[in-house]
Amino acid sequence: MKEGFRQAMAWLHTWIGLLFGWLLFAIFLTGTMSYFDAEISHWSQPEIPLRPLDSGASVELAQGYLQQHANAASRWFIGLPDERAPALSVMWQNPGKPGERGTFVRKLLDPQTGAEVQARKSLGGEFFYRFHFQLQMPYPWGRWLSTAAAMVMFVALISGIIIHKKIFKEFFTFRPRKGQRSWLDGHNALGVLILPFHLMITYSSLVIFMSMVMPVSILTSYGKDTQAFFNDLFPAANAAKAAGSPATLAPLRPMLAVAGEQWQGGRVGRLVVNNPGDANASVSFYRHGGDRVVHTPGTGLLFNGVTGELESESALHAAPLVIAGSFYGLHMGHFAGPLLRWLYFLCGIGGTAMIGTGLVMWLKKRSLKHAQTGVLPFELKLVQVLNIASMSGLMIAVASFFWANRLLSTGFAERSGWEVNVFFISWGVTLLHALVRPGRSAWREQLGLGSLLFVGIPVINALTSDYGLTVSIPQGDWAMAGVDLTSLAVGVFLGWAALKTFVGVGLPAIAVGQTKRVKPIAGKPAPTAHEVH
Amino acid sequence: MLLALLLCYAGFTALCLSMHRHYSDLLGHKLTPGRRLALKAVGWLSLGLSLWAGVAARGWDIGLVEWFAVLMASAVTLVFMLPYTPRLALVLAATGLLISPVVAVRQLLV
Numbered sequence: 001m002k003e004g005f006r007q008a009m010a011w012l013h014t015w016i017g018l019l020f021g022w023l024l025f026a027i028f029l030t031g032t033m034s035y036f037d038a039e040i041s042h043w044s045q046p047e048i049p050l051r052p053l054d055s056g057a058s059v060e061l062a063q064g065y066l067q068q069h070a071n072a073a074s075r076w077f078i079g080l081p082d083e084r085a086p087a088l089s090v091m092w093q094n095p096g097k098p099g100e101r102g103t104f105v106r107k108l109l110d111p112q113t114g115a116e117v118q119a120r121k122s123l124g125g126e127f128f129y130r131f132h133f134q135l136q137m138p139y140p141w142g143r144w145l146s147t148a149a150a151m152v153m154f155v156a157l158i159s160g161i162i163i164h165k166k167i168f169k170e171f172f173t174f175r176p177r178k179g180q181r182s183w184l185d186g187h188n189a190l191g192v193l194i195l196p197f198h199l200m201i202t203y204s205s206l207v208i209f210m211s212m213v214m215p216v217s218i219l220t221s222y223g224k225d226t227q228a229f230f231n232d233l234f235p236a237a238n239a240a241k242a243a244g245s246p247a248t249l250a251p252l253r254p255m256l257a258v259a260g261e262q263w264q265g266g267r268v269g270r271l272v273v274n275n276p277g278d279a280n281a282s283v284s285f286y287r288h289g290g291d292r293v294v295h296t297p298g299t300g301l302l303f304n305g306v307t308g309e310l311e312s313e314s315a316l317h318a319a320p321l322v323i324a325g326s327f328y329g330l331h332m333g334h335f336a337g338p339l340l341r342w343l344y345f346l347c348g349i350g351g352t353a354m355i356g357t358g359l360v361m362w363l364k365k366r367s368l369k370h371a372q373t374g375v376l377p378f379e380l381k382l383v384q385v386l387n388i389a390s391m392s393g394l395m396i397a398v399a400s401f402f403w404a405n406r407l408l409s410t411g412f413a414e415r416s417g418w419e420v421n422v423f424f425i426s427w428g429v430t431l432l433h434a435l436v437r438p439g440r441s442a443w444r445e446q447l448g449l450g451s452l453l454f455v456g457i458p459v460i461n462a463l464t465s466d467y468g469l470t471v472s473i474p475q476g477d478w479a480m481a482g483v484d485l486t487s488l489a490v491g492v493f494l495g496w497a498a499l500k501t502f503v504g505v506g507l508p509a510i511a512v513g514q515t516k517r518v519k520p521i522a523g524k525p526a527p528t529a530h531e532v533h
Numbered sequence: 534m535l536l537a538l539l540l541c542y543a544g545f546t547a548l549c550l551s552m553h554r555h556y557s558d559l560l561g562h563k564l565t566p567g568r569r570l571a572l573k574a575v576g577w578l579s580l581g582l583s584l585w586a587g588v589a590a591r592g593w594d595i596g597l598v599e600w601f602a603v604l605m606a607s608a609v610t611l612v613f614m615l616p617y618t619p620r621l622a623l624v625l626a627a628t629g630l631l632i633s634p635v636v637a638v639r640q641l642l643v
Contacts, residue, residue: 172549176616193608196601293594335595339534343602350609 006163013159014362018383020152021359022390023135027149028355029394031132031201032348035333035341036486037125038084039479044124044405044419046467048087050477051112055080055268058088059252061114065107066090066276067249074102074242076273078252081111082288084479087119121416122405127423128398133205136424140212147212150205157198160191167192180368183361190354197347198354204331207324243280249273250308252283258310259285259301266291273305281305289334294325359387376439385434385442392446393430395494399453400426402487406464440501447498454491458484534599536636537587539629541600542607544579546626547572549611559619579630580604590640 033040042048062078070076073092081088088111096102108117123130134142161167171192174185191198206213252271259268269288275281286300299314329335333344363383370376376384404422408415434442461484462468472480549555551572556564587600614622 169552172545172552172555172612172615174612174616189609189612193612194605197605293598330598335598340595340599340602343606346609347602347605350605 006165009159010163013156013163016152017156017355017358018362020149020156021355021362022386023145023149024153025352025355025359025390026394027132027135027146028348028352029398030128032345032352033398034125034129034132035336035345035348036482037129039125039482040128041122041124041126042084042086042479043461043483044122044402045087045108045119046465046480047119048108048117049110049112050086050475051081051110053081053083054111056253056256058111059256059271061109061111062088062090063249063252065109065114065116066092066273069107070105071277074275076276077270078273079270080268080288082267082269082290086111087117088114120405120410121413122419123416124405127401127420133209136420143209143212147206147209150202150209151213153198153202154206157191157195157202161195164188164192180361180364183357183364187354187357187361190350190357194347194350194354198351200327200330201348201351204327207327208331210324241280242275242278245279246277247279247281247306249276249281249305250303255283255285255303255308255310258303262301262310262313263287263291276305279306282311289329289332290337291335293329293335294322295329295332295334296325356391359383359391363387381439384439385431388434388439388442388446389427389431392443392450392494393427393434395450395490396430396446396453397423397427399450399457399487402457402483403453403460406460444498444501447494447501451491451493451495451498454487454494457487457491534587534590534603536590536633536640537583537600538603538607539633539636540579540583540586541603542611543626543630543633544576544583545608545611546576546623547579548576549615551576555615559615559623586637586640 058080059078066073066076066078070090070092072095074095075093077089077091077093079085079087079089079091088109089106090109091104091106093104094102108119109115110117130136133146135145136142137145170185170188174182174189176182178185211218252273256268256271260266267288267290268285269290270286272284272286273281274284282305283303284300285303287296289295296315301310302312302314303309304311333341336344363380367376367380367384370380401419401423404419408418408422412418430446433446437445458469462470467477467480469481469484472478472484550559551564551569553564553569556569556572583603584600587603588596590596591599611622611626614625
């Protein structure tokens with residue numbers, strides 16, 4: 001009975017893992033990159049200068065700029081620079097016609113001079129972040145699909161735990177150079193050792209999209225108007241109407257100081273000014289996401305915009321909201337400092353690699369039978385093509401995005417969209433390439449090309465911009481240098497993987513090194529001599 | 534985070550050595566029951582202490598997250614180092630265990 005259950009779980013794990021593996025690999029890879037979204041954005045918009053942080057001066061400059069350029073706007077949004085994102089961003093909403101939403105305008109300012117920065121148009125890290133849950137599909141289909149993928153991932157994790165017979169006995173086991181055995185060891189080790197991360201990231205993604213996963217409780221109380229549900233949850237987002245009589249907006253800088261005191265040294269991340277220049281003006285200060293683990297959207301300090309006095313503080317108290325906010329915060333990792341952020345990134349790579357090893361194993365196991373003839377039947381060839389394009393092909397697509405960012409002319413109006421097009425076109429080309437080439441050659445060529453492209457990223461950066469490694473490292477611009485150096489490391493890894501495909505050509509990999517054992521390091525191989533100890 | 538990392542890594546190494554197969558593979562002789570018990574105790578104690586170290590340094594919210602992060606990182610490092618550089622893996626754990634009191638004193642003072 002128990003074996004029957006385990007077998008059923010193994011079947012489930014195998015097949016949902018295959019069907020959703022390709023998609024999950026892409027979601028995990030781009031999601032992992034999103035832990036450095038601000039750094040990638042900084043790399044892709046190098047014109048934004050890196051300045052010493054001074055939020056007081058930044059707020060003052062932003063207010064000056066907005067009063068000059070957006071005095072008639074209905075709302076202002078000010079995003080303060082931090083150590084990850086150097087730009088002072090200002091956005092405003094023009095008053096819309098009755099029943100219509102006003103249009104938004106966004107500008108980036110130099111936080112030292114307050115002058116507009118003419119940065120090249122690029123989505124940067126935002127592209128990978130959006131892709132990892134919207135999948136470049138129209139709303140809401142991408143979100144639906146990624147939520148479904150998250151659900152499948154959760155099922156795959158649980159069924160994976162069930163079918164792993166020796167979680168504790170093989171907890172520390174990884175046996176390299178043993179073909180199929182090594183892939184399974186690697187898959188299991190990555191799954192088990194990083195299990196807390198896998199469970200957290202998968203479960204939290206379901207929490208984030210809970211209104212899509214389990215909408216019934218919301219639908220019964222609110223009908224189709226889910227926005228009303230969120231308005232009730234986060235009332236601070238609802239602003240008062242304009243009075244219609246003009247009044248001077250109080251300076252924002254003193255309010256910032258009050259907010260800093262109120263939060264005992266906590267940082268302000270962004271602020272929203274409602275009805276600037278109106279008697280009913282109000283200013284909301286929102287805390288920087290890096291201060292706490294719990295994500296608390298829509299909670300902050302509300303100031304009277306004319307008198308400049310603190311009126312109220314809204315905070316999350318309801319336990320379910322705090323729990324949901326914790327999962328949200330844990331998933332996004334905004335609070336993580338550099339070291340923890342790298343650990344997040346490495347865990348993400350571990351998850352991506354776990355999915356990748358699973359896909360490779362599925363195919364290896366089934367293609368053993370055909371090792372003699374070397375010809376795969378259609379369904380296995382299909383899996384092979386999709387494996388290659390979804391893994392090495394995606395790496396090429398990612399590298400192409402970075403190349404496009406440096407090679408497309410900075411003045412080209414459609415460049416931001418074309419960076420994305422280049423990403424998808426290269427991905428498509430890798431799919432075609434995988435279709436026409438034999439499996440091992442396709443792997444080798446794509447991994448090799450990916451390696452060259454990634455190693456080339458710091459080179460092309462140094463050649464086409466003034467922000468190459470020789471400049472960024474002495475300047476201490478570690479976001480810029482970090483992207484370059486990480487690309488270099490990824491390139492070296494892909495090159496190593498490409499070389500690996502030369503090993504054991506024509507041989508079933510499982511036959512290699514089956515009799516090897518890890519040598520004892522004490523140098524005295526006779527165990528009987530030590531039994532007295 | 535450093536103290537938690539050292540203790541996690543040393544703890545996992547001790548727990549790994551408390552298993553017969555790993556012990557004889559790594560050290561070349563057989564594991565005695567007494568030593569097995571001692572290694573288990575050291576392993577679990579180190580892991581427990583590492584949790585304290587993480588939470589004491591940064592509080593329950595971020596400290597706990599950091600603890601999980603170093604827990605996973607140290608286990609992955611150990612498991613993927615063992616087949617390639619087993620000697621270094623063990624030396625790292627021993628060094629970590631040796632300097633952890635110094636790091637602990639530093640963490641308590643700062």
